[in-house]
Amino acid sequence: MSDHHLAEIAALRRQILALSERYAMLAHGPKPFVPGASPVPPAGKVLGAAEMRNLVDSALDFWLTTGRFNAQFESQLARQAGVRRALAVNSGSSANLLAVSALLSHELGKRALRPGDEVITCATGFPTTVNPILQNGLVPVFLDVELGTYNMDVSRLEEALSPRTRAVVLAHALGNPFDLAAVTAFCRKHGLFLVEDCCDALGASYGGRQVGTFGELATLSFYPAHHITMGEGGAVLCSTTRFKKIVESLRDWGRDCYCEPGKDNTCNKRFAWQLGELPPGYDHKYTYSHLGYNLKITDMQAAIGVAQLARLDGFVAARRANWQYLRDGLADLEDVLILPRATDGSEPSWFGFCMTLRPGVPIDREDLLRWLNDERKVGTRLLFGGNLLRQPYMKDRPHRVAGPLEGSDVVMNRSFWTGVYPGLGTDQLDYMMDSLRHYIRARVSP
Numbered sequence: 001m002s003d004h005h006l007a008e009i010a011a012l013r014r015q016i017l018a019l020s021e022r023y024a025m026l027a028h029g030p031k032p033f034v035p036g037a038s039p040v041p042p043a044g045k046v047l048g049a050a051e052m053r054n055l056v057d058s059a060l061d062f063w064l065t066t067g068r069f070n071a072q073f074e075s076q077l078a079r080q081a082g083v084r085r086a087l088a089v090n091s092g093s094s095a096n097l098l099a100v101s102a103l104l105s106h107e108l109g110k111r112a113l114r115p116g117d118e119v120i121t122c123a124t125g126f127p128t129t130v131n132p133i134l135q136n137g138l139v140p141v142f143l144d145v146e147l148g149t150y151n152m153d154v155s156r157l158e159e160a161l162s163p164r165t166r167a168v169v170l171a172h173a174l175g176n177p178f179d180l181a182a183v184t185a186f187c188r189k190h191g192l193f194l195v196e197d198c199c200d201a202l203g204a205s206y207g208g209r210q211v212g213t214f215g216e217l218a219t220l221s222f223y224p225a226h227h228i229t230m231g232e233g234g235a236v237l238c239s240t241t242r243f244k245k246i247v248e249s250l251r252d253w254g255r256d257c258y259c260e261p262g263k264d265n266t267c268n269k270r271f272a273w274q275l276g277e278l279p280p281g282y283d284h285k286y287t288y289s290h291l292g293y294n295l296k297i298t299d300m301q302a303a304i305g306v307a308q309l310a311r312l313d314g315f316v317a318a319r320r321a322n323w324q325y326l327r328d329g330l331a332d333l334e335d336v337l338i339l340p341r342a343t344d345g346s347e348p349s350w351f352g353f354c355m356t357l358r359p360g361v362p363i364d365r366e367d368l369l370r371w372l373n374d375e376r377k378v379g380t381r382l383l384f385g386g387n388l389l390r391q392p393y394m395k396d397r398p399h400r401v402a403g404p405l406e407g408s409d410v411v412m413n414r415s416f417w418t419g420v421y422p423g424l425g426t427d428q429l430d431y432m433m434d435s436l437r438h439y440i441r442a443r444v445s446p
């Protein structure tokens with residue numbers, strides 16, 4: 001290409017990127033809030049000029065598969081999360097699938113889990129925290145949830161133990177860390193792996209240490225409701241290079257080769273390996289040592305992720321401020337609602353503001369949520385699957401239960417949450433609180 005041609009390409013690129021930023025600001029900038037007319041969503045994405053610029057920048061590359069933005073995203077995420085390596089994947093559910101599947105890898109030798117082994121988890125939460133346990137032929141052992149923190153009740157951990165227990169897989173519920181002191185001590189005592197599902201908790205910490213750094217593996221989701229987004233996306237955080245190698249292989253078709261896309265001979269032995277029953281010298285690029293998937297992201301997703309990651313601290317601070325604003329503002333409704341609380345010793349990175357109607361209160365949750373939605377445009381969410389054992393898909397699945405699941409049933413019947421995401425300001429939060437108070441006080445006097 002001539003210098004003139006190259007200069008024209010560079011100039012066009014600059015122009016397109018500047019226009020993209022301007023477009024994002026005009027077309028997707030914040031809109032004024034009109035009470036009763038504007039929705040108050042429970043969650044949402046906060047995207048701006050930087051995200052649009054990166055997205056268009058990656059589109060102009062025309063690289064499409066994982067490339068320079070993915071490499072930048074993975075290394076910045078690992079640094080920010082305080083882990084050895086971070087691997088980007090196409091969803092939080094895929095991240096959980098890979099993290100649990102990694103525990104069965106032959107690379108772990110005697111410590112590898114085998115089908116039929118048991119994994120302790122919480123009966124309340126998101127299904128794809130638990131599903132990879134079943135998908136790998138392992139047996140989930142369910143413990144109840146604690147109201148208020150909405151994390152697993154750790155007081156019955158020892159009861160859940162059996163000779164086949166090999167791991168604990170738990171989510172930090174709605175951004176509130178679970179009791180990591182109790183869970184890590186239990187795992188250490190019994191030689192169990194810990195997988196932290198941090199999909200709703202990026203930026204949270206416990207005892208001054210970030211969640212995701214306690215377990216052998218941890219996971220993140222970048223779906224729009226989450227702390228940062230790339231549309232669809234997630235990541236596996238790995239505490240060791242061994243786990244990084246396993247997860248990467250499982251993510252990338254199960255291959256033994258670890259070349260970046262577009263590279264061919266990183267190990268310098270591409271035609272010198274002999275593995276399995278393959279002939280000596282069989283191309284390492286086509287040698288598979290795990291039962292793998294393909295769960296990678298595109299570079300356009302990663303490009304948005306890079307811009308979002310730079311804004312993470314501000315997002316987390318806004319979520320915390322919004323949560324506290326609701327906690328203070330709703331204190332007068334504590335006779336009707338169990339209000340949420342942070343786990344002792346933790347600094348949550350809140351995903352939502354969860355409330356539970358107290359027993360005997362003459363309020364029908366579905367009627368309340370319908371009224372908020374239809375009359376006030378205030379969006380709510382349930383605490384995901386409630387008691388997961390009562391979901392249709394769980395019928396006849398192998399599992400064990402340790403202790404009663406009364407808390408999980410309460411969550412299923414009487415809990416709901418509203419938004420704290422950074423797109424909400426005090427106008428929306430005040431309107432949401434007034435709406436809730438209006439409905440409740442028409443039925444229950446203080």
Ligand SMILES: Cc1ncc(COP(=O)(O)O)c(C=O)c1O
Nearest residue numbers: 091092093126171199200221223
């Ligand atoms: C705790 C938890 N784990 C996993 C997931 C799955 O993430 P994704 O929607 O990216 O698959 C979610 C989704 O919100 C979640 O809340």
